[in-house]
Amino acid sequence: MSLRLRVVLIAGLALALVWGAAAAWLAHDIHRNLDRTLDERLAMSARMVSGLLQRAALQPGASSPALEGAVSVGGGQGIACQIRSLRGEILAASGDPTLAARAAPPPGFADVETGGALWRTYTLHVDDFVVTTADRVDERDALVRGIVVAAGMPVLLAVLGGLVALWIGIGRGLAPLDALRRQLQARAADATDPVDAGGAPAELRPLLSALNGLLERLSLALAQQRAFTDAAAHELRTPLTGIDTHLQLARLSGGDARDAALDRAGSGVARMRRTLDQLLALARAEVAPAVDDPCPSVLAAVRDAIGSGTNAANGRVACALVGEDRASPMPHSMLVTAVRNLLDNALRHAPGDSTVEVAVECAVGEAACVIRVADRGPGLTAEEMARVGQRFWRGDRGRPDGAGAGLGISIVRAIAARHGGELQLRAREGGGLVAVLRVPAA
Amino acid sequence: MRVLVVEDDALIAEGVVAGLAAQGFDARSVCTGASAEAACVDEDFDALVLDLGLPDTDGLALLAALRAQGIEMPVVVLTARDAIEHRLAGLHGGADDYLVKPFDLRELAARLHAVVRRARGRAVPQIQAGPLRIEPHSGLAWLDGDPVALSRREIDVLVHLADARGRWVAPDALHERLYGLDSDVGSNALNVHIHNIRRKLGADAIRSERGLGYRLGWEAA
Numbered sequence: 001m002s003l004r005l006r007v008v009l010i011a012g013l014a015l016a017l018v019w020g021a022a023a024a025w026l027a028h029d030i031h032r033n034l035d036r037t038l039d040e041r042l043a044m045s046a047r048m049v050s051g052l053l054q055r056a057a058l059q060p061g062a063s064s065p066a067l068e069g070a071v072s073v074g075g076g077q078g079i080a081c082q083i084r085s086l087r088g089e090i091l092a093a094s095g096d097p098t099l100a101a102r103a104a105p106p107p108g109f110a111d112v113e114t115g116g117a118l119w120r121t122y123t124l125h126v127d128d129f130v131v132t133t134a135d136r137v138d139e140r141d142a143l144v145r146g147i148v149v150a151a152g153m154p155v156l157l158a159v160l161g162g163l164v165a166l167w168i169g170i171g172r173g174l175a176p177l178d179a180l181r182r183q184l185q186a187r188a189a190d191a192t193d194p195v196d197a198g199g200a201p202a203e204l205r206p207l208l209s210a211l212n213g214l215l216e217r218l219s220l221a222l223a224q225q226r227a228f229t230d231a232a233a234h235e236l237r238t239p240l241t242g243i244d245t246h247l248q249l250a251r252l253s254g255g256d257a258r259d260a261a262l263d264r265a266g267s268g269v270a271r272m273r274r275t276l277d278q279l280l281a282l283a284r285a286e287v288a289p290a291v292d293d294p295c296p297s298v299l300a301a302v303r304d305a306i307g308s309g310t311n312a313a314n315g316r317v318a319c320a321l322v323g324e325d326r327a328s329p330m331p332h333s334m335l336v337t338a339v340r341n342l343l344d345n346a347l348r349h350a351p352g353d354s355t356v357e358v359a360v361e362c363a364v365g366e367a368a369c370v371i372r373v374a375d376r377g378p379g380l381t382a383e384e385m386a387r388v389g390q391r392f393w394r395g396d397r398g399r400p401d402g403a404g405a406g407l408g409i410s411i412v413r414a415i416a417a418r419h420g421g422e423l424q425l426r427a428r429e430g431g432g433l434v435a436v437l438r439v440p441a442a
Numbered sequence: 443m444r445v446l447v448v449e450d451d452a453l454i455a456e457g458v459v460a461g462l463a464a465q466g467f468d469a470r471s472v473c474t475g476a477s478a479e480a481a482c483v484d485e486d487f488d489a490l491v492l493d494l495g496l497p498d499t500d501g502l503a504l505l506a507a508l509r510a511q512g513i514e515m516p517v518v519v520l521t522a523r524d525a526i527e528h529r530l531a532g533l534h535g536g537a538d539d540y541l542v543k544p545f546d547l548r549e550l551a552a553r554l555h556a557v558v559r560r561a562r563g564r565a566v567p568q569i570q571a572g573p574l575r576i577e578p579h580s581g582l583a584w585l586d587g588d589p590v591a592l593s594r595r596e597i598d599v600l601v602h603l604a605d606a607r608g609r610w611v612a613p614d615a616l617h618e619r620l621y622g623l624d625s626d627v628g629s630n631a632l633n634v635h636i637h638n639i640r641r642k643l644g645a646d647a648i649r650s651e652r653g654l655g656y657r658l659g660w661e662a663a
Contacts, residue, residue, distance in 0.1 A: 230523065234495065237522040237543050238451050244544035245457030252464045252547065261460065268453050 003177070007170050012163045019159045027148045034144055038135055039109060042122040045079050046133040050126035053083070067092035080119075084130040095134065104130050111137070176201050180208075192219030231392040235275050235405060243268035275405040281337055282391075282407055285414035293331035298369045298439065299360050300325075301332050305339035306358065316347060316354070322361040326369055326441040330419035335439060338415045341408040342373040342435045349377030350432070362441060368421075369441045376432040380425065388425060389413055412437065443578070443598060444486070444622055445554060447471040448478040448504070449493040449520065454543075458491065461547035466581050466594045467554070470622070475499035482513050485622045486615075489554050489561075490517045494532065502535040509536045516557035518550065555579035562605045569604045572660025574643065576600055585643055595620065596639050599632075603648065603658040610654040 052070040071081045071092040080095025084104055093099075098115030105112050105121040112119045118137035123130060176199070183195060194212040197205055246265035250258045295301055299321050306317045328335060339358075346356040354376040362369040380388060387393050394406040409423070412435075416423045421439040428434045445467050449455040455471040462469040472478045475496045482490070490508075494501035505517060519532040519540040532540045538557040541550060555578060559567060569576040575584040578601050583590045592600070602619050603611060613632060621627040636656065639647055646659040 234522045238454065241522070241543035241545070242451060242453030242457060245454055245461060245547060248547045249457055249461045249464065252461060257460070257464075261457070264453060264456060271453070 004167070004170050004174055008163070008167050011166055011170075015162055015166070016159055019155060023152055023155050026151065027144075030147050030151070031144050034147070035140070038140055039120070039122070042079065042109075042120065042133045042135055043124075045081065046122045046124040046131050049081060049083065049131045049133070050124050050129070053126055053129055053131070080134040082132045082134075084132070086125075086128055086130060088130075091129070096136075099134055105132060176204060180204065190222070192216075192222060228391055232279060235392050236272065239268045239272040239275065243272070275407075278405040278407040278411065281341075282411045282414060285334065285337070285411050285418060291331075293333050295328040295330060295332040295335055297325050298328050298335065298362060298371070298441070301328075301335040302339050302358060302360050302371060304332075305336045305343060308336065308340055316350075317343065317356050317358060319358045320360070322359055323363040325360070326362040326364075328369065328439050329442045330415075330421065330439055334415045334419060338412045338421075338437060338439075339371060339373070341412050342371075342437060345408050346373050346375035346377065346433070346435070350375040351377070366441060368438045371437040371439065373435045373437070374428050374432060376428070376430075379427050379431060379433045385425065443467050443488045443554070443558060443601075444619065445469040445489050445491060446478065446481055446485075446487045447491045448475070448496065448501070449473065449491070450495065450497050451493070454493075458547070458550070462491075462551060462554075465547070465551040466597075467551065468598075468620070468622070473497075475501070475504040478504060479507060482508055482515075483511070486618050487515055487622075488558050488619070490515055491520060491550070491554070492517055492537070493520045494528070495522065502531060505536050514561070516554075516561040518553055518557060520545070552579060564605075569601060570663040571604055571658055574600070574647070574660060576604070590642055592639070592642060593635075595635050596642075599635050599639060599648075600658070603656060604662040606657070607662060608657065610651065610657050612655040616656060 049070050053067075056066060056070070067083055071083055071094045080093075080099055082093040082099065082104075083091045085091055088104055096115070096117075098117070099112070099119060102112065102114045105123050107123045107125060110121050110123070112121050112134070119134045120137055120140065121132055121134040123132045125131075180195070180200065192215050194215055195208055197208040197212070200208055243265045246261040246268065250261040250265065253261065302319060306319055343356065343358070350356055357372075357374045359372040359374075360369065361372065389409040391410045392406040409425075412423050415421070416437065416439070419440065421437060424436040424438075426434045426436065443466070445462055447455055447458050447462070447469055449458060449471055450473045452473065455473060459469045459471050469491075470481075472481055473496075475498050478490075478492075478496075481487075492501050492505060496504065501519065505519075508517075516538040517536065519537040520543055521528050521532060521540060522543045529540050529542075538561070539553050541553065555567070559565075559578070567577065567579060569578065573586045575587075576597060577583070578597065581592075581594055581597050583592045583597060583600070598620055599616065602616060613629075617627075617629065617632050620632065636648055636650070644659075649657045649659050651657075
């Protein structure tokens with residue numbers, strides 16, 4: 001249902017209800033007042049006739065022309081009049097004859113039905129006569145109806161006119177909404193510039209500022225997404241170019257040169273596979289884990305991470321437990337991936353003969369376990385510290401081989417953020433870098 | 443033809459250098475913008491192959507810096523980003539041509555020949571000088587319509603002399619254009635090539651004058 005129809009229906013119904021109640025009250029009041037007035041007229045007519053009879057000192061059985069005259073005075077103007085003797089005989093009557101055929105009504109006001117019609121009567125006992133005046137009730141009702149229609153027609157017109165005015169007026173009042181709709185419809189599908197709130201009414205401004213806030217966040221997310229896909233494409237295209245170049249070279253040359261070129265193409269494939277694996281790991285780290293993968297022991301996960309490395313790396317990693325081993329609510333595989341990435345970084349940057357020290361620090365009652373990975377590599381400068389964790393940023397760019405994809409820290413951060421952990425990188429005393437991964441303990 | 447490849451990715455740089463060498467180029471590579479700038483100032487290259495994503499500087503910034511120093515050698519830009527904006531930025535930034543990674547090594551060679559040829563004011567891919575006709579990109583040569591077997595170096599010497607358009611070329615300059623600052627190549631190497639060319643094309647093919655250097659015996663068309 002359109003907003004306009006809704007508002008008009010609500011306002012129109014309320015308006016009609018109020019006007020209807022007022023009209024009903026008016027009609028009722030008119031009816032009551034008119035009844036009283038007409039009753040008074042009836043009584044007055046009866047008293048007038050009785051006054052005439054008293055003044056003329058007529059006796060029952062007197063000549064009827066005088067009585068007829070009296071009746072005609074009391075009657076007329078839609079009022080029937082009868083004069084009876086105390087015994088009930090009709091001495092004179094005017095108006096509807098059916099009423100005369102009936103017995104005299106009780107004194108005072110009464111409602112009498114005769115000949116299919118309803119009568120309002122007033123009966124007065126005067127000396128030896130009974131004077132009755134009567135009104136037809138349906139005539140009275142017709143009169144009331146006439147007055148109600150005459151008074152009600154303008155009200156009805158006012159109500160209908162009011163509804164039309166409401167429809168048009170609300171349409172006009174909603175024009176800013178319509179203008180906003182048109183402005184939004186005219187936008188390109190990927191437009192994220194803010195909507196112009198300049199001429200918007202005060203009621204729309206909070207909505208528009210909320211909308212603009214949403215658009216701003218959306219535009220930021222889109223820009224990040226674009227930067228990410230751009231960088232991902234670049235990171236995949238670079239090894240692909242290397243592979244392609246060396247395959248072409250293999251075709252162009254022969255003998256040892258061809259074998260060397262194929263060898264180099266193979267190393268490009270390995271690098272591309274690493275980048276793809278890391279991209280997949282990042283994607284997995286960012287979505288909720290689908291499988292049930294409990295982590296009963298943080299230490300076991302760290303040992304798995306150390307064990308999943310190459311043999312050469314194994315001898316260079318020293319692992320120590322401080323305190324009690326604990327379980328963690330985060331999935332085992334995610335913890336292994338996170339520690340594996342920290343270890344890879346440490347091993348890549350540390351000098352070949354140095355040891356990478358891994359410490360698992362857990363205590364009973366603590367909410368978190370701390371995993372420290374410390375190396376004796378070159379560490380990070382303040383500028384690098386700010387950039388590390390940017391996707392595809394590599395601290396080792398320009399180095400010939402063993403280069404990472406630039407996603408490791410991003411993966412660890414994504415896993416930590418997903419599962420309520422935290423990663424901090426600090427300079428190590430005496431040179432090198434310490435990665436401190438805090439994971440929740442169960 | 444001497445080409446400097448500026449590429450930070452070792453795998454690609456190695457492949458491009460070897461691929462260009464296999465097609466008769468004398469290529470060497472550097473992996474940073476700073477070393478590229480230094481190499482361009484120190485040595486003479488016929489063309490530059492420039493990757494836009496360098497670790498220390500933006501490829502376009504390097505290009506602008508080189509052009510600002512008056513280095514006018516033709517530049518073929520390599521980019522991993524094929525969005526039209528990137529390509530336009532490269533061309534507007536002073537590049538003569540671009541290739542999107544991954545690319546065909548033969549196409550890179552062809553484009554290098556084309557930009558070098560245009561930079562030297564030749565509209566056709568062949569050099570005609572008297573009875574001699576040379577195709578620098580294929581390394582083929584003809585004398586009076588008959589094919590002559592010339593080595594890559596010999597073709598290079600003839601192309602350089604033809605591009606000098608009748609001016610004398612000093613032996614040192616010719617040596618550097620052929621070998622760069624490679625000190626392993628003795629000064630006798632050039633003399634050997636000149637001798638072989640004269641043997642194949644006739645003594646008039648290259649004239650020499652003490653104190654002036656070498657000149658092509660025929661006027662290049």
